[in-house]
Amino acid sequence: MKTKLIKSIQFPAKFTFKVIGLSKPNLINNIIKVVTLHYSEEYQIKVYKSSKGNYSSVNITINANHIDEIENIYENLVKIKIVRFVL
Structure with missing residues (x-):
């Protein structure tokens, strides 16, 4: 997958992560922590x-x-326990 993704994106590029998770108060804070870490x-x-x-x-x-x-953001978003999908 990495090779296909590299070939299809020219950097710098806007990239949107779509994260679906349980509506808990800490969902958004956890997502922001992951993004700002990387x-x-x-x-x-x-x-x-x-x-x-x-x-x-x-x-x-x-x-x-x-x-x-x-890749670093994606790998850490999927580790959030209340996250169900990351697209």
């Missing part, structure tokens, strides 16, 4: 709640400078 520049975040309020979808967009930033 990315020091400005980012944009949008949060959407499911119709019943059980899940939240968090879109966080960075201006990635290298594939390693994307």
Whole structure:
């Protein structure tokens, strides 16, 4: 996958992570901690709640400078216990 991703993205590039997790108070804080651990520049975040309020979808967009930033963020987002999917 890494080779295909590298070939399809020209850096710097905007990259959006779509994170779906349980609607708990610490979901957004945990996502922000992961992103700021591996990315020091400005980012944009949008949060959407499911119709019943059980899940939240968090879109966080960075201006990635290298594939390693994307991979490190992804690998750590999936480790958050209340996260169900990272796209």
